[in-house]
Amino acid sequence: MSMSLSRRTVLGGLAALGAARPGWSAEARWSELSDRAAEFSQIRSMIVSRGGTPLVERVFAGPSLDTPVNVKSVSKTIVSALAGVALDRGELPALDATLGDVAPRLIPNGADPRVREITVENLLSMQAGLERTSGGNYGGWIASSNWVSDALSRDFVADPGGRMLYSTGSTHVLGAVLSEVSGLSLLEQARQRLGAPLNIQIPPWTRDPQGRYMGGNQMALSPRGMIRFGQLYARDGTWDGEQVIGADYVVQSHRPRTRSPWSGLGYGLGWFLGQEAGADFALARGYGGQVICVAPSLDLVVAITSDPNQPARSQGYFGELMTLLRDAMQIAASA
Structure with a gap:
């Protein structure tokens, strides 16, 4: 058994034990989850939100929760x-x-x-x-x-x-x-159609030799911006009473079309898809361990940023993050 796998198994076992322990409040379980996240050397920040209320907001290293960072893919x-x-x-x-x-x-x-x-x-x-x-x-x-x-x-x-x-x-x-x-650049679309209604900052990013903004990598969002984006999907595409994205498209986005040969997760329209604690969840995932996790039926959104220069493989750090996210869904389902 590899050291990484052994560590994930131990941490996951401790979390399950904590979740089942009589007398543990939901607040204590979220605190324990946050402390476990702090053990990961690559992690930079984590926010856990239910119903729009932040339950965990932590910076482990790097900039503030309001500073845009590279979210990779x-x-x-x-x-x-x-x-x-x-x-x-x-x-x-x-x-x-x-x-x-x-x-x-x-x-x-x-x-x-x-x-x-x-x-x-x-x-x-x-x-x-x-x-x-x-x-x-x-x-x-x-x-x-x-x-x-x-x-x-x-x-x-x-x-x-x-x-x-x-x-x-x-x-x-x-x-x-x-x-x-x-007729708009990708930056103009992102700012006008997502940034403005969600009140999130979207700075310019990499362009190709023809001047087109890169589709699919190198964009930057703050951790709080990531949470808002996830909440948009948890709320069927609405924000402050405005239908930002069509509700049908949100449903279509979370319908599996294929499956990742590496993680085994399903894949819809730009989202990795799975199930935990009887709930469907969707993941936006970027290199290094940048993650937005949305579990609509649990009204749960999690945003995680990590060192963008280190890999996060399914059998390594990303596997550790998946254990953490699945435990978050277990806590939400039992709270």
């Missing part, structure tokens, strides 16, 4: 939200709209004819079928002269709508599509 979930807004506004006609329908100008000369048939939904669910630009291919992709063309010029390694191929290039293409149909 949580950006993919934010771009998914912007796709939902574009659908509500009629800028995108439907999830099954194809690249050939909505953004033919983005398709490079010489691309496989099947590229035209890739749908918005395929891009959102990581089922475009094209060779990935993430993992070992990431450096070459961002070194290319045109990130959209490079992503769409790759070979098909699966049929569109088939197996999950997690790829930042797919979300970057989607971001370019959203700019085409809306």
Whole structure:
């Protein structure tokens, strides 16, 4: 048994023992969960909120809870939200709209004819079928002269709508599509359509060689901004009485289309999906251990930031975070 696995097992066992211990209040259980989080060397902050009320707010290292930090691939979930807004506004006609329908100008000369048939939904669910630009291919992709063309010029390694191929290039293409149909940069969309209604700060981030803001990585949100974004989904897309994202799109986002070959979690439209304590949950996940966890039926939202320069693998630190999140759902379910 590895040291990491052994540590997770011990910590999870202690949490389960604490949750079942007679006389322990919910407040004591949340405090114990927070103390366990403090044991993780990579963690930077954690907020736990139920019904909009913060139960845990801690900075373990790094900036304040109101300072935007790099949330890495949580950006993919934010771009998914912007796709939902574009659908509500009629800028995108439907999830099954194809690249050939909505953004033919983005398709490079010489691309496989099947590229035209890739749908918005395929891009959102990581089922475009094209060779990935993430993992070992990431450096070459961002070194290319045109990130959209490079992503769409790759070979098909699966049929569109088939197996999950997690790829930042797919979300970057989607971001370019959203700019085409809306006439707004991804930064303008994020600020006007999410930042303004949620009252959260969204600073500029990385651009590609054509000046497009990167879809799928390097965006920044504060931990409190992450919580607000998660609460938006827990509240069926509404905030302060305003329907920011259509309720149907929220439901669609949390319907599994495929499954991650690494974590085993389901995947919807920009969200990893699972179940715990009889409740469905959705995760926005970024490299290093950036996480927004939403369990709508428990009215629970958790935001975690971590060192963005260290890996967080399913059999390592991310596995530890999953144990922590599942224990949070157990506490919420029993409170």
